[in-house]
Amino acid sequence: MIDELQRTLRERAEVVVARPQPYERLLRRRRVRRRTTAMTAAAVAILIAVPLGFKAIVLPTYDPEPGPPPAAVAPLLNSPTRGSLAGDEKFLAGLRERAAAVANVGRGPNGPHMPSDPDLIKVLFAGDVGTRRIAIVAGLDGWPLEALFQGSVGDDPGDLYNSGSGELEPVVHTDTAKMGSDRSETYLLLGPAGASIDKATSVYSSTGVRRTWTPVAADQGYVAYPDLTWRERLRVRMGDMVIWEGVGGRAPDAAVEVDPQPVLGHGTAIPASYAQMAANYLAYSTGLSGPGAKYRVLWSDRLTMPGTKQGEAYAVVVQAITADGGGPYSLYVFEAGTEDTRNLPIGNGTAGPPDQAFLLLRLPSFAAMTDDRVYAVAPPAAARAEFTDASGHTVGIGLSNGVGWLNTPAGIDSEVRFYDGGGALLATRQFSDKDRGASCDEHDPSICDGPISVRESRPAEPVR
Amino acid sequence: MPDDEFRAFVEQRYTALLRTAYLLCGSPDRAEDLLQAALLAAMPRWRRMDHPEAYVRRIMVNQLANSWRRPIREILTAVLPDRPVRDTAIEERDAMWVALSRLPARMRAVLVLRYWEDLSEEETARVLEVSLGTVKSHSSRGLARLRDLLGEPLVLDAGGPRDKLRINGTGGAR
Numbered sequence: 323m324i325d326e327l328q329r330t331l332r333e334r335a336e337v338v339v340a341r342p343q344p345y346e347r348l349l350r351r352r353r354v355r356r357r358t359t360a361m362t363a364a365a366v367a368i369l370i371a372v373p374l375g376f377k378a379i380v381l382p383t384y385d386p387e388p389g390p391p392p393a394a395v396a397p398l399l400n401s402p403t404r405g406s407l408a409g410d411e412k413f414l415a416g417l418r419e420r421a422a423a424v425a426n427v428g429r430g431p432n433g434p435h436m437p438s439d440p441d442l443i444k445v446l447f448a449g450d451v452g453t454r455r456i457a458i459v460a461g462l463d464g465w466p467l468e469a470l471f472q473g474s475v476g477d478d479p480g481d482l483y484n485s486g487s488g489e490l491e492p493v494v495h496t497d498t499a500k501m502g503s504d505r506s507e508t509y510l511l512l513g514p515a516g517a518s519i520d521k522a523t524s525v526y527s528s529t530g531v532r533r534t535w536t537p538v539a540a541d542q543g544y545v546a547y548p549d550l551t552w553r554e555r556l557r558v559r560m561g562d563m564v565i566w567e568g569v570g571g572r573a574p575d576a577a578v579e580v581d582p583q584p585v586l587g588h589g590t591a592i593p594a595s596y597a598q599m600a601a602n603y604l605a606y607s608t609g610l611s612g613p614g615a616k617y618r619v620l621w622s623d624r625l626t627m628p629g630t631k632q633g634e635a636y637a638v639v640v641q642a643i644t645a646d647g648g649g650p651y652s653l654y655v656f657e658a659g660t661e662d663t664r665n666l667p668i669g670n671g672t673a674g675p676p677d678q679a680f681l682l683l684r685l686p687s688f689a690a691m692t693d694d695r696v697y698a699v700a701p702p703a704a705a706r707a708e709f710t711d712a713s714g715h716t717v718g719i720g721l722s723n724g725v726g727w728l729n730t731p732a733g734i735d736s737e738v739r740f741y742d743g744g745g746a747l748l749a750t751r752q753f754s755d756k757d758r759g760a761s762c763d764e765h766d767p768s769i770c771d772g773p774i775s776v777r778e779s780r781p782a783e784p785v786r
Numbered sequence: 787m788p789d790d791e792f793r794a795f796v797e798q799r800y801t802a803l804l805r806t807a808y809l810l811c812g813s814p815d816r817a818e819d820l821l822q823a824a825l826l827a828a829m830p831r832w833r834r835m836d837h838p839e840a841y842v843r844r845i846m847v848n849q850l851a852n853s854w855r856r857p858i859r860e861i862l863t864a865v866l867p868d869r870p871v872r873d874t875a876i877e878e879r880d881a882m883w884v885a886l887s888r889l890p891a892r893m894r895a896v897l898v899l900r901y902w903e904d905l906s907e908e909e910t911a912r913v914l915e916v917s918l919g920t921v922k923s924h925s926s927r928g929l930a931r932l933r934d935l936l937g938e939p940l941v942l943d944a945g946g947p948r949d950k951l952r953i954n955g956t957g958g959a960r
Contacts, residue, residue: 323929324901330882331902335805338817344800345793348825 397514405449416479425469434467452548466490493566509550513558517543522555528648528674580617589623592636629689634658648674650765670764682753692732700724705743709736850891885935896924
């Protein structure tokens with residue numbers, strides 16, 4: 323029990339990252355507090371001086387943005403309430419009141435918000451999905467907050483659990499959630515009324531992912547899976563325009579074959595159990611499992627790692643081998659002696675066979691700060707890599723058997739040229755620390771270029 | 787007035803204290819608010835303190851115990867999103883985290899100080915300004931309560947709509 327508690331606390335604490343300049347921000351807050359105190363004192367003085375009866379002085383707890391919501395979310399807010407309880411006015415009214423009372427609790431002053439007036443809240447979905455009762459509500463003004471409530475079939479609004487909230491997006495998708503003894507993997511994907519929904523079959527290769535899309539039955543613009551125990555890649559369309567694409571559900575555990583010895587002598591072998599875990603994770607992520615699924619280690623090594631108990635970690639890049647000899651790859655870093663693992667969204671991609679693969683990988687971090695190491699993993703003939711940023715500044719690193727690293731802080735965006743020992747250019751690649759977002763395909767980020775920006779789409783026509 | 791020593795203290799201990807704040811309150815959005823309020827309370831008394839870090843911890847615990855769910859003032863953001871990948875043990879630890887969140891503030895604080903800060907019972911009692919017996923009873927009752935809660939059906943860390951304001955999520959890979 324105590325070990326588990328300590329692991330939980332450590333794991334939770336490790337992900338907390340402080341913003342820079344804490345002292346300056348502290349002084350800024352002190353100045354703001356002084357102003358607020360002075361203004362509050364003045365307000366109280368005025369109220370006391372005015373001979374009016376009042377029961378309490380209510381100061382605002384946040385400063386919502388006035389005006390209409392962003393245009394990108396207007397189609398969803400303008401859609402009728404969906405779900406099996408959409409016609410239950412009493413339930414919907416209770417839900418709006420509940421959302422007005424609880425959805426803003428714990429939220430900051432400047433983010434999306436839920437109106438305190440229930441009449442300014444829209445129930446986007448209310449209904450039973452399998453054994454669950456699910457409700458999704460959102461504000462109708464300013465910067466709308468979306469809140470998910472869930473419980474069991476038959477629950478009243480007051481019984482539902484507020485299990486998450488965040489900025490409303492053009493499409494709502496709930497992750498799976500377990501509730502008590504109910505282990506079902508409920509998943510709801512809710513687009514605007516009139517939206518079409520497709521599911522994909524994916525074929526990986528050296529150069530990316532090819533998807534074949536098939537429409538699914540969604541005549542009201544949503545799909546709901548009572549128990550999504552497989553991974554499903556889905557997209558939501560308005561006509562020909564794709565407004566969301568992403569993955570729902572969970573794949574079963576996958577065990578695949580992998581040789582822990584890194585190919586081409588890239589780095590050193592790490593314990594086989596870590597290589598196997600990495601291959602299993604990649605199989606889980608891609609769905610490339612089952613008979614015939616083969617994996618290899620493109621690079622692995624034991625590294626110093628701040629933030630770990632022993633100060634060391636195992637890094638491994640595994641690749642699934644597809645029909646053309648290449649395939650998707652991922653970098654995983656394991657804290658030595660534990661199963662604690664890190665993977666960055668930018669640590670994934672697709673590449674050719676090892677003798678054609680030129681990879682650039684930012685190491686994930688176990689500490690409060692981003693790791694400053696970017697690894698280059700290339701064929702052994704590569705002896706040097708040069709990083710050139712947008713201003714033309716170039717930094718070169720030597721490669722040993724095709725492997726080397728550059729120490730550089732997060733946020734770089736560089737063109738990287740690989741040269742052989744004679745100075746001949748072997749390959750050019752781009753490297754960016756930019757995370758393209760959770761809805762992107764982690765092995766083919768080009769799929770999600772140009773995502774809709776909700777905030778930039780303001781304003782919309784008034785929504786009711 | 788603030789001075790260089792206080793500034794150095796803030797800059798050196800901020801992340802560690804922020805982590806403690808997060809474990810105490812369970813909300814990344816609230817953790818920085820809690821810590822900054824405690825540091826501002828410590829600032830004018832800075833020169834008279836023997837153990838400023840203990841004082842800041844105590845202020846944070848007292849704030850939580852006395853004004854639970856005060857509206858927050860600042861939002862914590864992450865740098866680059868490291869993602870713990872799928873780990874079958876994570877779900878169990880999620881259950882532990884949820885169970886921890888259901889403990890009273892002071893009971894939770896005792897467990898955090900004892901098992902995260904690694905303070906002794908005596909040190910924990912000093913930080914919280916309570917008796918040694920209180921620490922012992924909170925600790926044993928807290929662990930017992932966790933065992934009970936872990937045996938009950940729990941609402942686990944439900945995903946729901948992605949929360950743009952939270953820091954790096956933990957949980958299963960997506």
